[in-house]
Amino acid sequence: MPLVRNPILPGFNPDPSIVRVGEDYYIATSTFEWYPGVQIHHSKDLANWELVTRPLSRKSQLDMRGNPDSCGVWAPCLTHDGDKFWLVYTDVKRKDGSLKDTHNYIVTAPSIEGPWSDPVYVNSSGFDPSLFHDDDGKKWFANMLQDHRSRPRQFAGIVLQEFDPSVGKLVGPKKNVFLGTELDLVEGPHLYKRNGWYYLLTAEGGTAYNHACTLARSRDIWGPYEVHPQKHILSSRDTQFAALQRAGHGDIVETPQGKTYLVHLTGRPITQQRRCVLGRETAIQEAFWKDDWLFVKDGPVPSLYVDVPGVRDDTKYWAEQRYTFENGLHKDFQWLRTPETERIFSTQGGKLALFGRESIGSFFEQALVARRQVHFSYDAETVVDFSPADERQFAGLTAYYCRYNFFYLTVTAHSDGQRELLILTSEISWPEGKLEMPLADPVKIPNEGKVKLALTIRGRDLQFFYALGGEELKKIGPVYDASILSDECGGHQSHGSFTGAFVGMACSDINGTVLPATFDYFTYRPVRYETDRYEV
Known part of the structure; x- marks a missing residue:
């Protein structure tokens, strides 16, 4: 055996x-x-x-x-x-x-x-x-x-x-x-x-x-x-x-x-x-x-x-998971802290609507729905429909550990109302760390239309991608160090962080107007990668 x-x-x-x-x-x-x-x-x-x-x-x-x-x-x-x-x-x-x-x-x-x-x-x-x-x-x-x-x-x-x-x-x-x-x-x-x-x-x-x-x-x-x-x-x-x-x-x-x-x-x-x-x-x-x-x-x-x-x-472990929302939220997903789910998301109409609440780093109420990272290397992808009015409204795809450690490719807007893509992070930003927000130059996009957002993780390397309309995915931002999404980098105490890396969708409206973002689907695709010593 x-x-x-x-x-x-x-x-x-x-x-x-x-x-x-x-x-x-x-x-x-x-x-x-x-x-x-x-x-x-x-x-x-x-x-x-x-x-x-x-x-x-x-x-x-x-x-x-x-x-x-x-x-x-x-x-x-x-x-x-x-x-x-x-x-x-x-x-x-x-x-x-x-x-x-x-x-x-x-x-x-x-x-x-x-x-x-x-x-x-x-x-x-x-x-x-x-x-x-x-x-x-x-x-x-x-x-x-x-x-x-x-x-x-x-x-x-x-x-x-x-x-x-x-x-x-x-x-x-x-x-x-x-x-x-x-x-x-x-x-x-x-x-x-x-x-x-x-x-x-x-x-x-x-x-x-x-x-x-x-x-x-x-x-x-x-x-x-x-x-x-x-x-x-x-x-x-x-x-x-x-x-x-x-x-x-x-x-x-x-x-x-x-x-x-x-x-x-x-x-x-x-x-x-x-x-x-x-x-x-x-x-x-x-x-x-x-x-x-x-x-x-x-x-x-x-x-x-x-x-x-x-x-x-191990067939299911290595299978691509494509999540749709016709039958509600799949059991692989969780959210943060709140029992009042109706305030942060809905799956009516076969799509996931996230209602913009507090920032992605809030300890109280944030609209973030994500699943565990269970492979050392994987791809993730979603399509978002979001019409922000200014820089305080943002939604998109996040690789998340905690409020101090995340990478977040957002659809947001410049202060003049022009929609743009912006990568946010908070790499060990409190109390002594250096605040790194944003990490890459913003990319202007049309003010209407859905946006495909994706990321790849290969061991410690994370790369974001985006596409408009029927275009092919293109890179945005540099390669980031995904290994910070770990207990060892989870805050100001290495002994004080206990969770794990997630990947998912988020929406914030720190104007307080609860602007929603709609997501068509979410894909998590495991990848066998030659440097993953325990999985190949």
């Missing part, structure tokens, strides 16, 4: 939580400021995965307007107690500096498709919450504990408390059960029970290149927890040339045949700056038990190729 190549969920799919219900496997991953919240993929064989739902899809469950970049939904935990699904998640309102605002909630559903309940608020003492269903019927809630005083650490340990579903709140004593190891930054707790042992799997070292999975065990759920003989059962921190870097933040699942697998976060850097342009992805490792300890096969360094029950079919 051929081995499956990691990652199993390519592109921005971090912090995986896995559960098996009968013959079905489900993985929940973080979505941060992208709406709807939490991606859940389904598989029958651990090799082929399909996005089935994003359960946090209404205002009562999630409203992220005002959340900074890389805040929002962190590290969901998906479990099943034999009766229904439980999804635990954090909505982070502030992350930078010593003070963090991290609100933890629980929603439930009878099936993975829903309906998902309104949230029950649990606590705000830290992030990465999880729920463990013990065999005596009790439910235990764990999260990392945040200490803004750093006495001695900001990541102060894993706190545990019983959750009573009958009253919908935490009850009884709470205890800090695990302080972590000297690697520090202990987070991402998951609890398990096997052969009378309680196991606590955590993430340590931060989510960048020191990341690791740390395992500990105890005969009592309250501890004390003994650390694994290897300490870190999975990590790439000491192997800088391993194909899978940033390995950590894992979860464990068993097959019906009793085989154990670990899913985990990973990244695949490009360029000498080690930039992960596809964001943090989800990989899988085969594992085994020995002396009541779990070991990763051929670990602790993660393997690029893994033996799983199924054989992956």
Whole structure:
């Protein structure tokens, strides 16, 4: 049987939580400021995965307007107690500096498709919450504990408390059960029970290149927890040339045949700056038990190729995706922060209308609809109909990471009303970076008529194109460095950016008159490119 190549969920799919219900496997991953919240993929064989739902899809469950970049939904935990699904998640309102605002909630559903309940608020003492269903019927809630005083650490340990579903709140004593190891930054707790042992799997070292999975065990759920003989059962921190870097933040699942697998976060850097342009992805490792300890096969360094029950079919992965809007917005697309979609887009009439709101860098309300970049090289194309009156109205095609890092080919207008094409960017423009807007000379175009906009990405190189009427595409602007669309360049802290590169359509009207732009279609075309070391 051929081995499956990691990652199993390519592109921005971090912090995986896995559960098996009968013959079905489900993985929940973080979505941060992208709406709807939490991606859940389904598989029958651990090799082929399909996005089935994003359960946090209404205002009562999630409203992220005002959340900074890389805040929002962190590290969901998906479990099943034999009766229904439980999804635990954090909505982070502030992350930078010593003070963090991290609100933890629980929603439930009878099936993975829903309906998902309104949230029950649990606590705000830290992030990465999880729920463990013990065999005596009790439910235990764990999260990392945040200490803004750093006495001695900001990541102060894993706190545990019983959750009573009958009253919908935490009850009884709470205890800090695990302080972590000297690697520090202990987070991402998951609890398990096997052969009378309680196991606590955590993430340590931060989510960048020191990341690791740390395992500990105890005969009592309250501890004390003994650390694994290897300490870190999975990590790439000491192997800088391993194909899978940033390995950590894992979860464990068993097959019906009793085989154990670990899913985990990973990244695949490009360029000498080690930039992960596809964001943090989800990989899988085969594992085994020995002396009541779990070991990763051929670990602790993660393997690029893994033996799983199924054989992956990559046909869809490499297929061109041409999106039209007759049946609404395709599930591949997301938008930013807001649950009130009627204020930012519509698909009536078979086209996508974006209603110009705030700028592309707004933390509150912007009309931007995009899909993940899941290949190192690809082409994207759309056709836009937009009639701006001045330079404060612009719409077009964007390769987007966050408000600090994007490239944006816009249809806009000069202050005299003449329509033009203008490339905008905000490459690390705050607080110390140099503002680079615009990057290329504007190109005047007729004041009426649709415009075809396109871009190509080949590894780190991005090139924009445009065409008028029935003309062939022609280049506009220089070749840009697309590798800045990565965690490593996502803002003023390399440890503080957690999402991934997107490509899509946007519209802004910072006059406040909500001028719409209409898009006929959107095409995403994967390209096999000879320098993409993991895909050819």
